[in-house]
Every structure is written in structure tokens, then in C-alpha cells.
Amino acid sequence: MTELMRGIGVGTGSAAGPVARMAPPAPLPAPRAVTDPAAEAAAVRAALGAVVTGLEERAARTSGTGAEVLAAQAMMAADPVLADRAAELAEQGTDGAHALTTAFDGFRAELTAAGGYFAERAPDLADLRDRAVAQLLGLPVPGLPDPGHPYVLVADDLAPADTALLDPERVLALVTVHGGPTSHTAILAKALGVPAVVGCAEALGLADGRLVLVHGADGLVEPDPAPEAVERATARERRRRELLAGFRGPGRTADGHPVALLVNLGAPHELAGAAAADAEGVGLFRTEFLFLDRAEAPGPAEQAAAYRQVFAAFAGRRVVVRTLDAGADKPLPFATAADEPNPALGVRGLRTAARDPQLLETQLAAIAEAARDSTAQVWVMAPMVSVPREAAAFAARVRAHGLPTAGAMIEVPAAALRTDRLAESCDFFSVGTNDLAQYAFAADRTLGSLAELLDPWQPALLELVATAAASAAAQGRPIGVCGEAAGDPALALVLVGLGITSLSAAPASLPEVRAALAAHTLAQCRALAELALRADDADTARGQVRSSMSAR
Structure with a gap:
């Protein structure tokens, strides 16, 4: 075998x-002598332009996440600094293929050195390089x-x-x-x-x-x-x-225990699909799309228009809005410092409000304006809350804008350990397992080589979730999980067994989670959670839980 x-x-x-x-990309040919540097530089720019045009045309024929990814690729290839570097090398006598390769590889090295989100995007430049070189040489573009x-x-x-x-x-x-x-x-x-x-x-x-x-x-x-x-x-x-086709409606365990099933939303093109999903609302509305790729923050009118669109699509349903989560892997020129040595441990999330209070004030005012005439149940939560004082200050600002429901993300171990104190001012909580794992295990969440530590099945991570959930329950506060962990049917059962009251994931993940819940009682979910907590590592936890599910 x-x-x-x-x-x-x-x-x-x-x-x-x-x-x-x-198929692998075409090998780079041997360097050749350049007899007309100006023409070589023009050919380099033309090749980059053709790559940009090709990606934009693909984006126009695609929808959803694919269109967003292609548009981002086109923006990278259209960077004028990249074109200038490659053209300058050609003008100095480097042939076009090697000029493009050197320019792209220089950019890759810079992204890799920057770490975090930037390092994760570095491999994208290798594909753009291969496309540009193939275009210049008249070879088939990789595909x-x-x-x-x-x-x-x-x-x-x-x-x-x-x-x-x-x-x-x-x-x-x-x-x-x-x-x-x-x-x-x-x-x-x-x-x-x-x-x-x-x-x-x-x-x-x-x-x-x-x-x-x-x-x-x-x-x-x-x-x-x-x-x-x-x-x-x-x-x-x-x-x-x-x-899966046989299960519809609100999330329930086999014995009727309610578990709200919600969708994540992070970009305008996702709105139609998310609204059409069989979900009870939005468990995580990421608002960063309004702030990214611009020199200054959007004004209140622009923000309110975007929020109003989402609230209208989810009329009568819950919409949990996360305020701006800038910093770390999402740096913004108007919100984050460029010289932070370790951005993941720096001024990010709610901490940016201390540097620029007006950013948060404008966003809360826009959310309140959009919510005023809406029937959506608008909840507002802050990312990167670490101590009770931050939670209390944020909740007070939310309510001062006439928004009645204020909450906090549990992404920092300190917040998980003191959820009972945060509950004195917060109405609800949402656990971000990716960041919570990153900080609990001192492992960069964008680093593939540390994927084992970032596995959401890690028993230590689940213990932090259990601690937060127990504290929230003692204070009568709902607590959800948003992100990839909530979309794993087996792990969803464990999370419910730990005391999680709602699960928010991609729309495509909800049918399997709904079916898994319907097939297990709350007591069985608690038993599966105990299995996972007693395990020595993530693989053992996952294996034992799935074996127990299969044995039923």
C-alpha cells in the first residue's frame, strides 16, 4: 500500500x-548584450503593462474573492517604482528579462524583511515576475x-x-x-x-x-x-x-440548545452572498476595507453610506461591527507608525484610538448615523482590548453615540483571563482565535512554518477560550467565535461545549456546522470539549474528537 x-x-x-x-515557469535565459537601452527599457515597461492589463481583464470576468485578489495583483504589478527600477536597469545595459527579475526580486526581499502580512505577499511577486518575463520573451504565460x-x-x-x-x-x-x-x-x-x-x-x-x-x-x-x-x-x-441540504434555519443542538450561526463580512463584493446565506446575521463586519489603500481616513458621510448598505441587507438581523483594526499586518499611513520594530505587539486595533481619538469618534458617529433608521440589530465591538479600563472607556464612547450594545474582542490572553472584569462594562464578546493563538504561543500568525502552534485545536488555546466563556456566562454575557475555527464542524462542537454561544464563519462553512450541531446534544458537545482539553497537542485533540464523533 x-x-x-x-x-x-x-x-x-x-x-x-x-x-x-x-507547468514550471520558463527558465531565465542567459544574459545578452543590449544594443538599444532605450528600446529595452520601453519593452520592459510594455511587458509590465501587458501583465497589468491581463490581470485587470481577468478581474473583470471574475466575481467575489477572486476578483479582489486579481485586482490586488494588478495593483502590485502597476507600481511605478517597480517599473522605474526595471527600466533604469535596462537603460544601464541589463537585458529586459534580467532587469525585470532583479527589480521584482529586490521588491520580494524588501517584503520578506518587513515580515508579517508583507512577507506573506512576497511569493505573489514571484508569479508577477514570471508573467512579466514570459510576456517580454514572447513565451506562454504561466497558467x-x-x-x-x-x-x-x-x-x-x-x-x-x-x-x-x-x-x-x-x-x-x-x-x-x-x-x-x-x-x-x-x-x-x-x-x-x-x-x-x-x-x-x-x-x-x-x-x-x-x-x-x-x-x-x-x-x-x-x-x-x-x-x-x-x-x-x-x-x-x-x-x-x-x-447538508436537509438542514436549514437557526443553529440548534440535537436537544434544542441555541447556537447563533452568523457570517463574516469584509468587503462590499461579499455582501450579496453573505446576505443571501442562511444565517442569523453578521458576527464579524470588518470595516478595514474602507480605510485601506488611501492616504487619509474616509469621512463620516462615506463611512455611513457603506454601513447603511450592510444594515439594510441584514434588516431585522444582528450585525456585529468591529471598529477599525489597523496596525500589524494592516498598516495605514494615517493611523500607524512606520518605525515600530514589532508591529504585532505595537499600536494596533483599539490602541490607535489613543494616538488619534478622532478616528474612532468619526467611525462611531458614522455607525450611529447608519443605524438610526435601520431595523438591523447593530452591535459594536473593539479589537485588541487588553485590560478592563480599555473596555470600559470604549463602551462609554459607544453608548455616548446612542449605540446600545458594546463589546470587545478576546484576542489577547490578558483579556481572556479577565473576561469577568471586562463584562462589567461590555455587553458581549467575540473570540478571535487567530490572534489569541498568536499571542498565546508567541508565534507570528502569518508564518507558515509555525502553523502547528497556530492550530486552533491547540489545547492551551481552547483552555483560554473556556476560561473566557465561563466568565462571560457567569455575567450573563453572550460570547462568540469568529473566523476559521468557527467554520470547522468538529471544532464548532468543541467550542459550543466550552460555552461559546455563537459561531461566525464564511457562508460556505455554515451548512456543515449547522448539521454537526443538529446531530449532537449539548452534553455530547461538552464531552467532546473535555476530550480536546485533556489532549497533549492539537493533532491528538482533533483525532480524538473526530474518532468519538465517528463512533456515534
Whole structure:
């Protein structure tokens, strides 16, 4: 029997099919002499322009997250500093292909050195470089394979420009050698509902045409599966989809314990899909999209118009608005300092209000204005709350604007340990498991090599969640979890067992979470939570909980 290959599972479900590998980029040719530097520089600029145009055209033909990713790629390729660097090298006698390569690689090194979000975007520049060089040399631009039949896509890593255009009718599953749980591949695979395994080093040895069975939930790739294994997986997948179709309405455990199921919302193009989802509202409305990529903050009228649109789409339902979460991996020129040596531990989230109180005042005024004539239940929460004093000051400012429901994110261990004190001023809480794990384990959340520590199944992280949930319950305060952890059906049961009262995730994740809740009583959720808390590590916790679920 061929040994199983292991990586990081993304999403749920299984799929089998023949491998089709992404073709590697064309090798860089040997340097050549430049006889007309001006013409060479013009060719470099033309190649970059063609890449930008191609990405913008793809974005126009795409929707949702894919369009957003492609537009971001086009902006990176259109950076005038990049074009100037490459053109200057060409004017100095470097041939176009090497001028582009040097310029892009210089940018990559700068992003890598910056760390955090910037370092995570550095691989995107490699794809843009390969596209620009291919354009200049008149070679085929790197892209998805087309073997003429459905396939399992295997790649070293997937560029955003390719991932954004994946057709789930043709691409049965994804397997990448590199990438982590927050990579573009992972995010878009979840949005498409395609099983994926990222960070699977052994996938390097998979050849075109080889049959593989990909298990998204378990992070396993099974080469040369037996026919009966494929049949079982296919039947299991069919039953899973049939089961999901039968569950609708509010979240409930098998014995009727309510668990609010909500959606996350972070960009205007997501609004229609989120509003149409079978959800009880928005558990996390990220407002950063209004502030990013601009030199100064948006005014109150612009903000109010955007918030009003969301509140109207969720009339009668809950909308939890998170105030500006700037800093760390989302630096803003008007809100964050450029010289912070460690931005993740610096002035971010609510802390920016101490530096510029008017930022928060303007945002709260805009939220209140938009909520005034809306039937949506508008709740407002602050990110990066660390101590009770911050929570009390924020809640007072929220209520001063006529907004009745104020809360706090639990992202810092200090807040998790003192949720009882925060509850003296806060009406509700929302746990951000990604940041809570980052600070609990001293591990950069954007660093793929530390993915094991950032696993939301880590028992120490779950213990912090349990502590916060118990304190919130003692004070009669609801407490939710927003983010990827809430979208894992098995982990959702554990979170409910720990005392979490609402779960907010991507719309595509909610059907499986709803079905999992409906199949388990609250007592069973509590038993699964105990299993996870007693485990020594994340893998053991995950394995024991899923084994217990399967044994029922």
C-alpha cells in the first residue's frame, strides 16, 4: 500500500482524480548584450503593462474573492517604482528579462524583511515576475493546466492570479507543496468548496495522470487508492451533501440548545452572498476595507453610506461591527507608525484610538448615523482590548453615540483571563482565535512554518477560550467565535461545549456546522470539549474528537 501524504487540510470533503501539475515557469535565459537601452527599457515597461492589463481583464470576468485578489495583483504589478527600477536597469545595459527579475526580486526581499502580512505577499511577486518575463520573451504565460478532463491540481504553490480562476467543475481538489492555512490557496479553496491540502512536501513526487484521493478535512493525500476506497469516499461525499441540504434555519443542538450561526463580512463584493446565506446575521463586519489603500481616513458621510448598505441587507438581523483594526499586518499611513520594530505587539486595533481619538469618534458617529433608521440589530465591538479600563472607556464612547450594545474582542490572553472584569462594562464578546493563538504561543500568525502552534485545536488555546466563556456566562454575557475555527464542524462542537454561544464563519462553512450541531446534544458537545482539553497537542485533540464523533 502506498504511504499517505500529509499536509494542512483546508475545508472538508474528499475527491479523487488524476493529477495535473502546474507547468514550471520558463527558465531565465542567459544574459545578452543590449544594443538599444532605450528600446529595452520601453519593452520592459510594455511587458509590465501587458501583465497589468491581463490581470485587470481577468478581474473583470471574475466575481467575489477572486476578483479582489486579481485586482490586488494588478495593483502590485502597476507600481511605478517597480517599473522605474526595471527600466533604469535596462537603460544601464541589463537585458529586459534580467532587469525585470532583479527589480521584482529586490521588491520580494524588501517584503520578506518587513515580515508579517508583507512577507506573506512576497511569493505573489514571484508569479508577477514570471508573467512579466514570459510576456517580454514572447513565451506562454504561466497558467492552469488543461488536460481535457476533470483533475486534481498539484503545484509547488498556486499564484493568486491562477487560484482566483479555478473552476470547481474541472478542478476536483488542490494539493500544494508550500502554503499555509492563511494563504490565498487556502482562502479561495474554502470559498469554492474544493477539498485542498496545502504544505504537503511529498506532493513534489506526484506525476501527471497518477490517481490520488484527497481528504480535505484530514489533510491527507492518498496516492493510488484502491477502487473500493474511492467508492467509499464518493459515497461518503454524496451522503454529506445530501445531509447538508436537509438542514436549514437557526443553529440548534440535537436537544434544542441555541447556537447563533452568523457570517463574516469584509468587503462590499461579499455582501450579496453573505446576505443571501442562511444565517442569523453578521458576527464579524470588518470595516478595514474602507480605510485601506488611501492616504487619509474616509469621512463620516462615506463611512455611513457603506454601513447603511450592510444594515439594510441584514434588516431585522444582528450585525456585529468591529471598529477599525489597523496596525500589524494592516498598516495605514494615517493611523500607524512606520518605525515600530514589532508591529504585532505595537499600536494596533483599539490602541490607535489613543494616538488619534478622532478616528474612532468619526467611525462611531458614522455607525450611529447608519443605524438610526435601520431595523438591523447593530452591535459594536473593539479589537485588541487588553485590560478592563480599555473596555470600559470604549463602551462609554459607544453608548455616548446612542449605540446600545458594546463589546470587545478576546484576542489577547490578558483579556481572556479577565473576561469577568471586562463584562462589567461590555455587553458581549467575540473570540478571535487567530490572534489569541498568536499571542498565546508567541508565534507570528502569518508564518507558515509555525502553523502547528497556530492550530486552533491547540489545547492551551481552547483552555483560554473556556476560561473566557465561563466568565462571560457567569455575567450573563453572550460570547462568540469568529473566523476559521468557527467554520470547522468538529471544532464548532468543541467550542459550543466550552460555552461559546455563537459561531461566525464564511457562508460556505455554515451548512456543515449547522448539521454537526443538529446531530449532537449539548452534553455530547461538552464531552467532546473535555476530550480536546485533556489532549497533549492539537493533532491528538482533533483525532480524538473526530474518532468519538465517528463512533456515534
